[in-house]
Amino acid sequence: xxxxxxxxxxxxxxxxxxxxxxxxxxxxxxxxxxxxxxxxxxxxxxxxxxxxxxxxxxxxxxxxxxxxxxxxxxxxxxxxxxxxxxxxxxxxxxxxxxxxxxxxxxxxxxxxxxxxxxxxxxxxxxxxxxxxxxxxxxxxxxxxxxxxxxxxxxxxxxxxxxxxxxxxxxxxxxxxxxxxxxxxxxxxxxxxxxxxxxxxxxxxxxxxxxxxxxxxxxxxxxxxxxxxxxxxxxxxxxxxxxxxxxxxxxxxxxxxxxxxxxxxxxxxxxxxxxxxxxxxxxxxxxxxxxxxxxxxxxxxxxxxxxxxxxxxxxxxxxxxxxxxxxxxxxxxxxxxxxxxxxxxxxxxxxxxxxxxxxxxxxxxxxxxxxxxxxxxxxx
Amino acid sequence: xxxxxxxxxxxxxxxxxxxxxxxxxxxxxxxxxxxxxxxxxxxxxxxxxxxxxxxxxxxxxxxxxxxxxxxxxxxxxxxxxxxxxxxxxxxxxxxxxxxxxxxxxxxxxxxxxxxxxxxxxxxxxxxxxxxxxxxxxxxxxxxxxxxxxxxxxxxxxxxxxxxxxxxxxxxxxxxxxxxxxxxxxxxxxxxxxxxxxxxxxxxxxxxxxxxxxxxxxxxxxxxxxxxxxxxxxxxxxxxxxxxxxxxxxxxxxxxxxxxxxxxxxxxxxxxxxxxxxxxxxxxxxxxxxxxxxxxxxxxxxxxxxxxxxxxxxxxxxxxxxxxxxxxxxxxxxxxxxxxxx
Numbered sequence: 060x061x062x063x064x065x066x067x068x069x070x071x072x073x074x075x076x077x078x079x080x081x082x083x084x085x086x087x088x089x090x091x092x093x094x095x096x097x098x099x100x101x102x103x104x105x106x107x108x109x110x111x112x113x114x115x116x117x118x119x120x121x122x123x124x125x126x127x128x129x130x131x132x133x134x135x136x137x138x139x140x141x142x143x144x145x146x147x148x149x150x151x152x153x154x155x156x157x158x159x160x161x162x163x164x165x166x167x168x169x170x171x172x173x174x175x176x177x178x179x180x181x182x183x184x185x186x187x188x189x190x191x192x193x194x195x196x197x198x199x200x201x202x203x204x205x206x207x208x209x210x211x212x213x214x215x216x217x218x219x220x221x222x223x224x225x226x227x228x229x230x231x232x233x234x235x236x237x238x239x240x241x242x243x244x245x246x247x248x249x250x251x252x253x254x255x256x257x258x259x260x261x262x263x264x265x266x267x268x269x270x271x272x273x274x275x276x277x278x279x280x281x282x283x284x285x286x287x288x289x290x291x292x293x294x295x296x297x298x299x300x301x302x303x304x305x306x307x308x309x310x311x312x313x314x315x316x317x318x319x320x321x322x323x324x325x326x327x328x329x330x331x332x333x334x335x336x337x338x339x340x341x342x343x344x345x346x347x348x349x350x351x352x353x354x355x356x357x358x359x360x361x362x363x364x365x366x367x368x369x370x371x372x373x374x375x376x377x378x379x380x381x382x383x384x385x386x387x388x389x390x391x392x393x394x395x396x397x398x399x400x401x402x403x404x405x406x407x408x409x410x411x412x413x414x415x416x417x418x419x420x421x422x423x424x425x426x427x428x429x430x431x432x433x434x435x436x437x438x
Numbered sequence: 439x440x441x442x443x444x445x446x447x448x449x450x451x452x453x454x455x456x457x458x459x460x461x462x463x464x465x466x467x468x469x470x471x472x473x474x475x476x477x478x479x480x481x482x483x484x485x486x487x488x489x490x491x492x493x494x495x496x497x498x499x500x501x502x503x504x505x506x507x508x509x510x511x512x513x514x515x516x517x518x519x520x521x522x523x524x525x526x527x528x529x530x531x532x533x534x535x536x537x538x539x540x541x542x543x544x545x546x547x548x549x550x551x552x553x554x555x556x557x558x559x560x561x562x563x564x565x566x567x568x569x570x571x572x573x574x575x576x577x578x579x580x581x582x583x584x585x586x587x588x589x590x591x592x593x594x595x596x597x598x599x600x601x602x603x604x605x606x607x608x609x610x611x612x613x614x615x616x617x618x619x620x621x622x623x624x625x626x627x628x629x630x631x632x633x634x635x636x637x638x639x640x641x642x643x644x645x646x647x648x649x650x651x652x653x654x655x656x657x658x659x660x661x662x663x664x665x666x667x668x669x670x671x672x673x674x675x676x677x678x679x680x681x682x683x684x685x686x687x688x689x690x691x692x693x694x695x696x697x698x699x700x701x702x703x704x705x706x707x708x709x710x711x712x713x714x715x716x717x718x719x720x721x722x723x724x725x726x727x728x729x730x731x732x733x734x735x736x737x738x739x740x741x742x743x744x745x746x747x748x749x750x751x752x753x754x755x756x757x758x759x760x761x762x763x764x765x766x767x768x769x770x771x772x773x774x775x776x777x778x779x
Contacts, residue, residue: 429766
């Protein structure tokens with residue numbers, strides 16, 4: 060493949076002139092609401108990354124708080140889930156997983172710590188690579204599967220495709236829609252509307268948010284990931300807040316339909332069932348975790364192996380972890396700057412909290428791109 | 439937080455960022471002392487020692503690159519250009535001579551060595567210097583990865599330029615497109631299948647720098663070549679040492695279409711990617727246009743541009759104006775890796 064760049068020059072969703080117009084509109088509509096601050100939440104690491112990469116926070120209106128919710132799959136993977144992977148690895152099972160998961164600490168250890176002790180951890184870029192590993196060996200390979208419904212669909216497709224018998228899955232997949240309910244119901248929440256992730260909606264369809272809107276009377280706007288997508292989505296969202304119109308609006312129609320990808324949904328629910336479980340730092344989320352159905356017991360690492368995580372709990376958690384406020388940050392109650400560890404003891408090279416580990420984590424993104432809204436005022 | 443790996447050298451300690459600087463300061467500079475010369479403690483591109491009314495500039499660099507041959511160059515061309523450029527960045531644009539020490543792995547192809555040597559010879563011709571002495575060692579299979587080349591260069595100058603000399607108001611010039619070397623090597627090394635038109639920019643910059651310095655004598659306040667860690671790392675160091683803030687205009691940065699596309703695809707910021715034929719030059723504002731014109735008249739500087747301005751505010755920080763808004767540019771930590779998922 061050669062990259063010829065006629066297409067890149069025509070990146071129509073990166074037009075700074077149109078962006079300036081949208082920023083102006085965002086300012087106007089936010090002012091029209093007549094009270095400050097207005098708080099909205101997005102639930103996607105890719106949204107935060109685009110906001111940070113293009114420096115959008117510097118031009119958001121002062122009266123508008125755009126908060127990153129629990130949208131980073133690495134960050135919300137719970138301690139006992141990491142413990143399960145670490146325990147399996149220490150039992151001598153080869154674990155394949157995404158690079159971001161390596162440094163996330165469970166109750167006591169991370170997979171990287173287990174690796175330093177001699178456990179065999181393989182970093183893969185996709186589940187297909189993990190299957191390939193399994194095909195080239197007789198020993199068991201466990202894929203530690205993390206991510207939201209977008210990634211879970213890929214896991215489902217592999218399981219339905221009949222992986223080799225020595226391959227199994229330790230699912231820590233999560234399902235986004237239920238956690239929006241949790242955040243909306245938190246007593247301290249200030250969130251008045253949600254920006255939903257365009258890629259997740261490509262799978263689920265936008266209609267999935269209709270029940271949520273009916274129950275919570277808060278608007279949801281589905282948005283894409285280019286700067287103009289995000290700005291246009293936010294303008295629509297504050298318009299709906301201003302007009303008191305709780306409804307779902309699809310601002311990503313070039314990818315998202317009302318019904319979504321029915322084949323993918325069918326595969327997802329054929330393989331997974333939703334169960335309640337904890338999201339790290341957030342809460343118990345009913346139907347927020349995706350586990351393999353009984354039909355797939357043969358590829359379910361939890362049923363194929365005896366996983367004893369209690370041995371890991373003897374090691375007291377490092378004291379710094381107690382001061383970490385990742386949970387409050389992901390719930391939108393605090394920002395990284397409220398954390399006394401941020402940028403000091405907690406940096407990407409030696410992260411204390413999960414939000415600093417993943418390239419999609421709020422703290423990591425703020426550290427990398429700077430959460431300094433007053434940059435706009437520099438000469 | 440302490441981890442099991444704290445007592446060991448990690449790859450990040452060689453990646454040109456903060457971890458590397460800290461390691462050098464804490465371990466390698468310990469007890470070296472300082473004096474009436476520009477020494478290792480200054481962590482500039484080289485050292486400078488007074489000789490009569492001139493400065494003798496010395497620099498040394500060990501070159502390892504995987505693969506040794508890549509689109510646009512090879513380890514031999516890199517070894518000559520890297521050292522010639524480090525001298526040039528201190529204002530010493532007429533190298534008196536280079537040394538060359540080669541460490542080879544048992545089994546390395548003789549024909550490959552000849553190719554490397556020919557590249558070195560041609561790069562020396564281009565930069566007007568030659569190799570005056572050398573050393574050769576062979577190690578057992580697996581004890582070294584193919585070939586390692588160390589070169590040391592010496593040159594005299596009357597106009598010493600430091601990387602610490604930026605002042606508020608200075609303009610920042612980049613002498614051409616950024617990210618070419620790093621992405622060409624990365625695409626080849628990881629066999630990403632996007633090599634296409636990606637080519638390393640490895641080239642000797644001494645003639646270009648000579649032209650730039652002559653265009654406005656005394657107007658160049660600081661220079662650095664943005665190798666490992668890319669433009670972000672080089673400018674961080676310059677802003678930090680000069681106690682200035684720097685605002686960069688993203689839309690002014692010269693980036694080739696091939697690099698822009700590959701970086702977008704891999705999720706890598708071209709600001710963090712290595713260059714081997716580019717200089718970052720701080721210039722007094724009143725001379726910026728004259729210096730830019732001179733650089734653009736040189737074949738290696740056709741795409742040079744003024745990309746930023748130094749501020750008294752926020753010393754040590756880099757701010758990127760994206761055309762949409764503004765953000766900070768972080769100092770790179772570790773090598774950039776393709777983000778594929």
